[in-house]
Amino acid sequence: MTGQTLTEKILAKASGKERVVPGETIDAKVDVLMMHDVTSTGAIKLLRKEFGNKIASGLKIVVVPDHYVPNKDIDSAKLYQELRGFVEEQKANGANIVDYMIEGGDYGVCHVMLPEKGHVIPGQVLVGGDSHTCTYGALGAFSTGVGTTEAGNVLAAGSLWFRVPESFKFEVSGKMPKNVMAKDLFLRVVGDIGVDGALYQAMEWSGDAIRNMSMEERMTLTNMAIEAGAKSGIIEPDETTALYLVRKNSSYPPSIVPGKLVGSSEIIKQFKAEGLYSDEYAQYVNVKRIDASGLEPLVAKPHLPSNVVPASELKDTQIHQAYIGSCTGGKYGDFVAAAEILKGQRVAKGVRLLVVPSTADVQRKLVREGLYDTFMDAGAVFSAPTCGACLGGYMGILAPGEVAISSTNRNFRGRMGSPESFVYLASPKTVAASAIAGHIMGAEK
Amino acid sequence: MIGIIRGKVYVVGNNIDTDVIIPARYLTTMDPKILAKHAMEDLDPEQYPAPFLNKDGTCDYQIVIAGSNFGCGSSREHAPIALRAAGVEAVVAASFARIYYRNSVNGGIILPLESTLDLTDAFKTGDEVEIDLRGSPVVQSYAKGQAYPIKPFGPVKDIIEAGGLTAYNKRRLNLVS
Secondary structure, eight states: OOBOOHHHHHHHHHTTOSOOOTTOEEEEEOSEEEEOTTTSHHHHHHHHHHHTTOOOTTOEEEEOOOSSTTTOSHHHHHHHHHHHHHHHHHHHTTOOEEEOOSTTSOOBOHHHHHHHTTOOOTTOEEEESSGGGGGGGGGTOEEEEOOHHHHHHHHHHSEEEEEOOOEEEEEEESOOOTTOOHHHHHHHHHHHHOTTTTTTOEEEEESHHHHTSOHHHHHHHHHGGGGGTOSEEEEOOOHHHHHHHHHTTOOOSTTOOTTOOOOHHHHHHHHHHTTOSOOTTBOOSEEEEEEGGGOOOEEEOTTOTTOEEEGGGGTTOBOSEEEEEHHHHOSHHHHHHHHHHHTTOOOOTTOEEEEEOSBHHHHHHHHHTTHHHHHHHHTEEEOOSSSGGGGTSSSSOBOTTOEEEESSSOOOTTTTBOTTOEEEEOOHHHHHHHHHHSBOOOOOO | OOSEEEEEEEEOOSOOBHHHHSOGGGTTOOOHHHHHTTTTTTSOTTTOOSOSBOTTSOBOOSEEEEOSSBTBSOOOTHHHHHHHHHTOOEEEESOBOHHHHHHHHHTTOSEEEEBSSOOTTTOOTTOEEEEEOSSSOEEEESSSOOEEEBOOOGGGHHHHHHTSHHHHHHHHSOOOO
């Protein structure tokens, strides 16, 4: 018998089966549903109208408004108000619901909030009303984006049908050059395989370069799985995962006794016991080997994330805006990387550098660690945590003809504003180096 | 929902993303009437000189024919809703982005039909086309005799026939309101 991939093991367990095979349709129990401000109100209405407002037992709901918070206009304020009403109502009903509404100040971008607040448990199934929900696979969970009707049905049923995906393995070896980040690695991959290169598949990242990568950098890789058309991204949990879970006060392993200190070795044993790894003879639809030491700063040109060229080829591309933020490129480590480049420097004349921390915790840490000053001294403009201009919401919309370099995830036509604007995707380091230069360039080695 | 669909086609290429189908600036509503007025608003007019919507906001097309990866990008269900509300009944594509496909089916909104071949060269915008989903499903023009096969729905057929995941689940799981 052939082995199983980690993704297949998780989906088999969630559907109560011994094993599953790619292509098979299953009904999987969902452990966590993530809801945000744009896609959730329809799901709430559906639950009330069609399912008697009854939430499935055993389902954990994490509510994280982020796209238009703080509310950008009256319509978005209404969406927020509806979401808040739902949270209050369901809490009163005794539902297992955790919220990060912005009252009280503990809020931020959903895909950074869920792992940071300990809601991502290896081996679990998480879905969310946002395409970048695939981020959580960095911790060895199965996670994927769903629509509004699906979210409403998950609320009521606590399960959802899935087609078991084939797995596409990426073996990354070697030491990444200093001026290169996980973002560059992903851009290399999507540049090679295309925006539908992993359509319907699970992108599994492995190899020593991944093992040596921080949890936040891993999250950049799984976050962007959707940009290659993938259903999910996943990384086997290891010591980095265990330490992360301990630091984030997650409730893993399930046997944890509140107040009892659990060491990372105990957690790693638990990963093994649960079989949270791909078997030696697991079957992959494709395997791609990448030498990380040969990577260089890369940029995706408008209007497709796969339109990838070396940053060094775009020296003649002048920029109006440099944007560091979002679930992809607004994690704490992303700002540390950018600050290394910006320290003691000033942004070029005519360039606006927008800094958008993904969460209030990240924002606080930037202030505490002195990075806030580094950015301000460099001439950056700060915003409150929000998805903001990443999706053309607000806080940095582009005018016709304007050019932006951005640490975000998509550069489709009109993504960050006018359909006549131009978005170049790059790592936070490349965004920072470009902001100083006034044109696109990678950081020095 | 599964029968014969006739109408004019609008032909687009590969990787039509949800930001083009319905830009994020309209995501503060899920009102189909409003979304319909902005369907495909950010299509590049140089690449697609024929406007998808008329000046008065109406749409002449009942079918979209696309290349690969139609609906890539965001999870917004607003995308299939906008197309359906504009009057489109089916999108025939060489392949679909998975969330767009699921939203179309699970929402019971619009038919996503996978053609076995890329049909973007076989038809041009404005052609009158018939999709016959009875028996072995095909798409063919009124004028030409050539019929191009469409892949069968497979396991999602039950959901489509139920009219979407909500109706399907209510019946299957006995979840009553």
